[in-house]
Amino acid sequence: MTDIATSSEGWHWAPDGGLVAGIPSKGVIQPPQSVTSSDAMFDVIVIGAGYTGLTATRDLTTSGLKTLLLEGRDRIGGRTWSSNIDGYPYEMGGTWVHWFQPHVYRELSRYGMINELVHSTDYSKRHNYFSFATSSGRRTMSHEEEDELFSRAMQKFVNVDGDFGKTVMPFPFNAYWNKDVLKYADLSVADRIAQIRHDLSEDERHAIESFVLLCSGGTAQNSAFLDFLRWWAAGNYDYRTLLDTIIVFKLKCGQSEFALRFFKEALATRNLSYSFKTAVAKVDSTTDALVRVTTRDGRQFRAKRVICTAPLNVLRKIAFNPPLLAEKREASELKHVNQCVKVHAEIKDPEMRSWSGVTYPNNKLVIGLADGKTPAGYTHCVFFGCDDNHIHADDDIDETLKAVKEFAPMDVNRLVFHNWSKDEFAEGAWVWYRPGMEVKYLDALRRRQNAVLFANSDWAAGGWRSFIDGAIQSGTEAALTVRGELQVGPRATHL
């Protein structure tokens, strides 16, 4: 762990060490602060150092704007960060990327990182099968059979228009381009399943529910159908392509290394000041031409513009003056549904590298899959649960281990995870709206309030809203708007 500091966030469990809070990450910034009193006035203050805030910060600082980045955590990345353990990254949140995600891929390409992409899947080992344990029983099948089952089931699920969604949602990056799609706005995942129930086998129903709950992190009742249709459209209206785009290609170096590129590029401009472990309490844009930001520890900073990147579920915790738009506040109080549980396990069996499985609906974890080979030569598996049958892994590690072993007999060498539900700066994982919520609140969530802009993947304009791609899109847009308003003049040449 040379060079890598330990975050106060995340959990690590091992048979000998037990459960320990805090895990190492390249994303921890040390020293946590680089801001002097003379820096108390800025062009822009960016609240939050997730990909949205990092992108905005980079674009602003490289444009010559004096920028202060404030972050409540001790690390960059927000809902995306890696714990680097023995040189191997376990992704606590956002993980997979793909060249069909334009904003994130443009950045990977720009930073010369496209050769960092590696496959999560490797079907060359002995336990090369999919285990499917449902209320109908427990069995295994080949990955080809798994794909065939899930593809058939998901096609039934999305086929509202006889064209697998392509007619009602022809532009995934503008989901409501065809207003006809709005008639599905109030439909929950459960509602949609009820509509097609007569045409579904038990296996197909279990396939739909387990896969969609993996995506939404909620329950079938509280998860909007429309969010899934958008993911499906963005994944080229095809199950295999959707998998490829959202759960196959990850970064060998880990997401925190990628996030660091943004931070370091901003830092190199010498236009960046920052303060980590610095939660924002108040944002006041009433008193004068400058916005005042007050931190929980009582410091005040001023800037011409503020870009607030607090996620939907915690936006209400910052005191804005003038107050948050009523719709913003309402949406933040309603909250989106994603209470995803993501638990990494190092399994003492290299042959598990080719495994995946579902245990649903009777287990605390729903989907598991082999995700890599650890430095010890063991298999790294990742497990997902949701708000249905939810577990706080840190509250009951024995129950968590039991849920892991419910998939298959496994000798667990370590667990690594972040409890997003208890996370005070997120209160959940990637966005997944309740039925009707997206259509009702998206416009308001995107609206600025005077000199304060609101940017986050949770309400990003693109097809990959709720993904890293959406975060980068949202941060790019906010920075461009601010730069246009504070148009930077010519720099004296240093020839």
Add this chain to the structure above:
Amino acid sequence: MTDIATSSEGWHWAPDGGLVAGIPSKGVIQPPQSVTSSDAMFDVIVIGAGYTGLTATRDLTTSGLKTLLLEGRDRIGGRTWSSNIDGYPYEMGGTWVHWFQPHVYRELSRYGMINELVHSTDYSKRHNYFSFATSSGRRTMSHEEEDELFSRAMQKFVNVDGDFGKTVMPFPFNAYWNKDVLKYADLSVADRIAQIRHDLSEDERHAIESFVLLCSGGTAQNSAFLDFLRWWAAGNYDYRTLLDTIIVFKLKCGQSEFALRFFKEALATRNLSYSFKTAVAKVDSTTDALVRVTTRDGRQFRAKRVICTAPLNVLRKIAFNPPLLAEKREASELKHVNQCVKVHAEIKDPEMRSWSGVTYPNNKLVIGLADGKTPAGYTHCVFFGCDDNHIHADDDIDETLKAVKEFAPMDVNRLVFHNWSKDEFAEGAWVWYRPGMEVKYLDALRRRQNAVLFANSDWAAGGWRSFIDGAIQSGTEAALTVRGELQVGPRATHL
């Protein structure tokens, strides 16, 4: 044509007016020069105002670097530009984009232009069919039959690995990630067809040849198979997705409007000087720390760095000192094969809006398709020829009209086109290598020579090399490199 200047480039023909050189375009920059003598020294000189040069120029100027943009033409856009006639854009070169092209889509998103995307195809009109005229005869089929034929044929063409190319080229953005793919490096399109000839019907062979020649603009003998495999991989290893990504979605406002966004953003920084109608004669990086660029009209400019974006086929025309690397020079003398002929026709029949067709191998134009509805309510069709049975449309307009009417009876109201083969700044269209050429020369083409960087879609690193996407990728990369080297310090705040 209010507000829209006329370029000296392009051709317009109408039954009454005959053939006229020069067509209106939003991409024409007036006045053509904004450079004073005191500007004779710059941070960076960018040679060429295509998407590569425009992207680099924007990224440099917005980073505070004093940049001079030199362009031989009277307009921006390079091999991509629109003639706006009665408010309707005819695309002379690069046209279609898609959200699976990360660099171009990121820019469309950033400029708030994603709602500018429109479908080229509209299958709601009466002449809703595909006409297929080959040496086996002439007939029509439905578009579904067309897709089925072409999809089946192209799958045979690319299926070198039993996995439709996915095994040998799993990462389209790093085409040679799997070194096994290099065994196809010397294969021409004709060679590949010969390998599978026994398994091809005459229809399938004609489908492959006409489609691949549409892509390559060359001949079956001189076009590399590997370039096609890369396009195929980038299009998700699927004919329908490939079509969607390369020939379906275009910009309602026209490409020149998009290109203008880059130019205007650069201009707003006040760090941009430019000179159009200014061909570069010499680039000298030997004499001192500064590179000297001499224009054909004898002016000299100096800069710390030069980004040269001259395309492959004309790179040899600039005198570099020290001279171009031997491999660069050799590649530029060999030239890539794309001599695409692209002719737009306004057809006095609204019902042709749903038509497409192939005439091969006995016509001067190979593929035609309806591409839009003109302000007069007529159908806009676009026709493509290649180096096989090549025609200079401006040399023989009657032969060109005959080639158009060979597809179907058509009452032609106007023709609009650009002769890329005679274009002194391009000598061809988008890049398509000869067999073996890509593998042999790509590394050298990308290599810098001291303070001179070479950027172009022709040797872009991405999967969309030869597309607008590759141009933006290449320009982004060059600007980032230069900015890193001339690291800009903090700007005095103007609070």
